[in-house]
Amino acid sequence: MQQTLGMDQPSAAEEFWSQDSQVEAFSKNSDVLLYESDLIAEAIAAASTTGEVKEVHAVGVGTGRELPAVRALLPEAKISAWDVSEPMVQACSAFVQDQGLTNISVGQADIVDLSSHGTNADLVVLLNAILCYVNTPQDRRRALLALHGLLRSGGTIAVVVHQPNSRPDWAMWFGFRSLLCRLSLAEGSSGDRRISHGDSTMLFHHFRPTELRRLLTESGFEHIRIRSLRTWSRETGHRIPWRSPNPLMVTAVRSQR
């Protein structure tokens, strides 16, 4: 994926992610990284303090890369995997079958519409910047309310998103964009940038930690933990590449509300 200055009309997530070359690229399904499995394990531990973790949703699952790791951490759980792109859903179903993974359903859904798919989940996993592909502030709010609606009280989320100030080159770019937004010379949120793949472009939102915390709190989450991958690296002693996009790792608990 590349950043682009092109002015063509951004695509919707479903169209962007249904391109053959996207599905092909993701079909390699490399293993999850250590920080990702650590994050899921932390969210499981937090949910386990209020009940057994038996029901899990994996949202924006693509071709299913995270499913073997979720299954390894929770051998007995019922897993529902969702993606907005039908070709991704098909590739994910094939992957689940090839891997012999059981008790996993795969379906097509947009994150903002997920609340009709149950209310009793113990854990929801969104790896690899899924929330960043949700394009408007209103839809980001709807998405978090939908995740809240899926969970039992005490259920948790494990989320990875990108931030604007994670790397010096991005911090400079977003600083300039922020200024243009303040002067009403650029449209959209100051955290938005365009990404391109094949013939499509779409908006991709980088979350400031304060913005994300506020959104989560307003959507009924508590015990919110947000830290960067660099902080995780310092805490655990595991090195990360110096060019890492240094995403935010997030866990939060659905409150009683």
Ligand SMILES: C[S@@+](CC[C@H](N)C(=O)[O-])C[C@H]1O[C@@H](n2cnc3c(N)ncnc32)[C@H](O)[C@@H]1O
């Ligand atoms: C970067 S891929 C990540 C796939 C997988 N989670 C992984 O880590 O390999 C992003 C996925 O999110 C899905 N996606 C994007 N917007 C979505 C939305 N609004 N609702 C559900 N899925 C969405 C895309 O179709 C794509 O498969």
